[in-house]
Amino acid sequence: MDRSFLRLYTIQFFYIISHVFGWTLSSLYFVQIGYSFIDIAVYFAASFISSVLTVMALKHFHSNRLMRAGLILKFLVFATAAYLYVKPLLLFSEIMQGVMAIFWWVPMNIHFFRHKKEGRNASHSGLYFLMWPLVSTILPAVAGAAAEKYGMKTVFFSAAALILPAIVLSFRAKESSQININFKRFTEYTKGVKTLLFLQGIWEGVDWTVVPLATLSFVSAAAGFGAFYSYLGFFGIVAFFIAGRASDRIKKRAIFLYPVTVAMALSTILSGLSTTFLAWGVFRGAVSFLVNLFSPFSMTVVVDTSKSLEESMIAREFLLNFGRALGAMIVVLLLIMSVPIQHALVVSGAILLLHPLFLRHKKKGYRVEI
Structure with a gap:
């Protein structure tokens, strides 16, 4: 592992621990300071729309300057989060979140996958996603305990402090490039996976918005809420290398993606129909396990079929966030119609069932076999 990649991975590590520690309890915090479920769903939708517009x-x-700007925006998100009871500041936070997501993830993804080795795309994707379940198994419970003892302001300011090493290291990052964007052209570089990324985005938009809010109907204390998310994080560790290592050997991503996506969709639907905390925990645990198998596969397919890494990663973020925005707006619409919030997961699960159908159709036209 060369020094530049190690520095990049360290920057990603501090970003992830800051995000997981500081943002896992955000929906709980929004409810505590008086925002409705609709307000929170609008927050998610607005941030995703901001990403698309960015x-x-x-x-x-x-690339380095953009990534550094993203880290600074992440610092500002946490530094202002304790004051989001001021509604104009909430709007500012929505926009910052959306802009930050693009400023951070586009250059990070480009730099990270430039270091991949030939024939090891899936293993490199697995390494890319490894940090999330490792951190998510520990830090949500720690954040919950800290919030109960010291308050959410302490959690947010601690998260802001945790991002500072990443900002400092970003000034030492030497690997950089000037990237020009042609909006009409870059969607061509994800030919064959545009629909797949869009469907994935819809599922993520619903899931990321609904799951924390639905969990509040079963557990509303900060410590219990954080502990539940640590429980979900554990399943990601179990799933971590199954996808990447096996897929690199067999070279057939679709063999894994078909059953994993169907199982993830069905588990999502069943979680949306859950009426007890036990059932909710079982099915959300299953989704957590499956999504940690699915995510490296999804990224690997983009890398496998990419004609240009830079253009493909830009297009990936656009398509995912376009889908996420639609997913969050679906949640807003259902809440306006007084549909129980968990039932939005039935909708997103049903939409995700289209993913393997489109994959089967689209992969016939890929320039590489997946």
């Missing part, structure tokens, strides 16, 4: 507005960027 991609459309970008014409060219210097």
